[in-house]
Amino acid sequence: MRKSEQAPSKTQPRARKTAARTTSPRAGRGRRPSRAEATPYHHGALRDALLEAAERVLERDGLPGLTLRAVAREAGVSHAAPTHHFGDLTGLVSELAAIGFRQFNAAMAAACGGELSINERAMARAKAYVAYAQAHPGMYGLMFRTERLDYSRPSLHEAAEASFAGLAGAIAAKRQETISEDGLTLDQAAAIARAWSLVHGFTMLLLDGRLKDIVDRLPGGGNAEMLLDAMLKMTVARD
Amino acid sequence: MRKSEQAPSKTQPRARKTAARTTSPRAGRGRRPSRAEATPYHHGALRDALLEAAERVLERDGLPGLTLRAVAREAGVSHAAPTHHFGDLTGLVSELAAIGFRQFNAAMAAACGGELSINERAMARAKAYVAYAQAHPGMYGLMFRTERLDYSRPSLHEAAEASFAGLAGAIAAKRQETISEDGLTLDQAAAIARAWSLVHGFTMLLLDGRLKDIVDRLPGGGNAEMLLDAMLKMTVARD
DNA sequence: TTTTTTATCTTTACATCGTAAAGATTGGCG
DNA sequence: CGCCAATCTTTACGATGTAAAGATAAAAAA
Numbered sequence: 076m077r078k079s080e081q082a083p084s085k086t087q088p089r090a091r092k093t094a095a096r097t098t099s100p101r102a103g104r105g106r107r108p109s110r111a112e113a114t115p116y117h118h119g120a121l122r123d124a125l126l127e128a129a130e131r132v133l134e135r136d137g138l139p140g141l142t143l144r145a146v147a148r149e150a151g152v153s154h155a156a157p158t159h160h161f162g163d164l165t166g167l168v169s170e171l172a173a174i175g176f177r178q179f180n181a182a183m184a185a186a187c188g189g190e191l192s193i194n195e196r197a198m199a200r201a202k203a204y205v206a207y208a209q210a211h212p213g214m215y216g217l218m219f220r221t222e223r224l225d226y227s228r229p230s231l232h233e234a235a236e237a238s239f240a241g242l243a244g245a246i247a248a249k250r251q252e253t254i255s256e257d258g259l260t261l262d263q264a265a266a267i268a269r270a271w272s273l274v275h276g277f278t279m280l281l282l283d284g285r286l287k288d289i290v291d292r293l294p295g296g297g298n299a300e301m302l303l304d305a306m307l308k309m310t311v312a313r314d
Numbered sequence: 315m316r317k318s319e320q321a322p323s324k325t326q327p328r329a330r331k332t333a334a335r336t337t338s339p340r341a342g343r344g345r346r347p348s349r350a351e352a353t354p355y356h357h358g359a360l361r362d363a364l365l366e367a368a369e370r371v372l373e374r375d376g377l378p379g380l381t382l383r384a385v386a387r388e389a390g391v392s393h394a395a396p397t398h399h400f401g402d403l404t405g406l407v408s409e410l411a412a413i414g415f416r417q418f419n420a421a422m423a424a425a426c427g428g429e430l431s432i433n434e435r436a437m438a439r440a441k442a443y444v445a446y447a448q449a450h451p452g453m454y455g456l457m458f459r460t461e462r463l464d465y466s467r468p469s470l471h472e473a474a475e476a477s478f479a480g481l482a483g484a485i486a487a488k489r490q491e492t493i494s495e496d497g498l499t500l501d502q503a504a505a506i507a508r509a510w511s512l513v514h515g516f517t518m519l520l521l522d523g524r525l526k527d528i529v530d531r532l533p534g535g536g537n538a539e540m541l542l543d544a545m546l547k548m549t550v551a552r553d
Numbered sequence: 554t555t556t557t558t559t560a561t562c563t564t565t566a567c568a569t570c571g572t573a574a575a576g577a578t579t580g581g582c583g
Numbered sequence: 584c585g586c587c588a589a590t591c592t593t594t595a596c597g598a599t600g601t602a603a604a605g606a607t608a609a610a611a612a613a
Contacts, residue, residue: 117561117608139461142599153563155601160561164600219522220459222378239527259531265544268516268528272545276515277507283458288478289507292498305504306511310549356579356590381570392592394572399590403571 122160124150129171133213138221141213143167168217169225175214176234180241182207187245197249197311198304201274205303208278215282219275243267249311273310277303361399363389368410372452377460380452382406407456408464414453415473419480421446426484436488436550437543440513444542447517454521458514482506488550512549516542 118124128149133141143164144154161167186203187196208215218224218235226232246267247254254263280286281299290299357363367388372380382403383393400406425442426435447454457463457474465471485506486493493502519525520538529538 121561137461143601144599154599155564156562158601219518222376239524257531258533259528261533261536261540261544264528264532264536264541265548268519268525268541269512269545269548272515272519273508273512274515275519276511276513279458279518280507280511280514285478286507289498289503292496293503294497294500297500297503301500302503302507305500306508309504309508354579360590382572383570393570394593395591397572 118152121150121152121156125152125157125160125167126171126174129167130174130214133171133217134211137213138216141168141217165223165225166228168221168223169228169231171214172218172221172224173228173230173234175211175218176231176238178211178214179204179207179218180234180238183241193249193251194311197245197270198307200245201270201307201311202300202303204274205278205281205299208282209299212282215278219279242271246270269310273306277306357391357395360389360391360395364391364396364399364406365410365413368406369413369453372410372456373450376452377455380407380456404462404464405467407460407462408467408470410453411457411460411463412467412469412473414450414457415470415477417450417453418443418446418457419473419477422480432488432490433550436484436509437546439484440509440546440550441539441542443513444517444520444538447521448538451521454517458518481510485509508549512545516545 125146129141129146132145132149136145143157146167147154147156150156157167161170183200183203186206187199191199224231226235243254247263250263250266252263259267277286286299286302290297290302293302364385368380368385371384371388375384382396385406386393386395389395396406400409422439422442425445426438430438463470465474482493486502489502489505491502498506516525525538525541529536529541532541
């Protein structure tokens, strides 16, 4: 093992590896280390552990820090272990993005759950959208700014589809219409595209820090929430 | 030189390197190859050539293909040549993004140049925004979805600032207001954020193919331009 | 229970990338 | 002419993704 491949500063050094194995792989065979602290060769639930590790790495180190090897280090396994469960980086990233979409959908569903008027519901949904992205910028970036997503994976496809369906349904409810299966009105389509573009664009610009100039010049030292609220009121309250 | 470092399939193989230099760097010293086809050791305008090569690579291979070494290959120089001119990848990418912002600003300025009404001007500007991104998806992605941009570089800072100023000015003109130096109305800020979010969000979703479902379900097989037009008319024409 | 198979994880290896450092070349200035 | 500084190349190193082969343990089969 190269020195450079060791974990940078793990608090819990791995007590694996049948005691100082040299180039001969059979040294010390059969000596099972006392079962208590030993990390078993077979993890048991490595797939989920890798996904959780990946989310930690992502939110800690950002998108460029989310590498296969970093995730493996975080999970305490060899750098090639993720390959078996996800194939390649695209696979891992896509599965993590699917989890993100499910969290995201749940957050929005929870936000517009109470007894709210139609307009309040739309506002709440939009605010939940931005709030999720602010709370999980890494995840949102993974979901919406990564070229390395494979939407042919069923889990990701379904989760992203559900997200879109939720949006379209919310718009339809607000317009007090029903969405036909086989087509959209130009007006419906434009309304959906407008709502999504507005909220997604605001979120992206906000996460990229590009609204900072605007927020800083707000009267009375406003914040992004104020800006979002004003922007939404401009739009939501009247169609 | 490692074999793996050679250009994959250049149509114009480099006739450099004083004829079959071996490990001894002084072989054939002084023999200057006939001045016609020889690539001079000193390029003369390598900085600009690298930027042009980078734009070609970006639009051909996308953001993940835009590497220092790929740019150097495209320009026909050694892989470390860009370092001297740009420091690192961030430097190259930031300078290229600055060029992108200038192109982008020029495209929008040209689009709203004729004698147009105020609303027509806003529409034209928005459409030029999206059209630039569609014509140069790589460049737009570089400008708006790269973490690796250094806005402390004067060229990039100025170009991006000009872009924002153009947007804010257009909004102010449309609202028939003037923008004060030291602050914005909440309403002004919201109008600027709204316009930018709407167009930027639409562009991002469009480039990511996320509007495909909507466009495909448009009546009469519409396209993205129709959708954009309808969306803008919903918004621009009445405030 | 014992043996075999299979899934899981590790090790090794390699091409690529960014970047640093040292060497080579050339234009310019004294 | 000789030196210097700018420019470009070569070499080198650590990191990454991924393939391939080996090791281990769980599961299945006998």
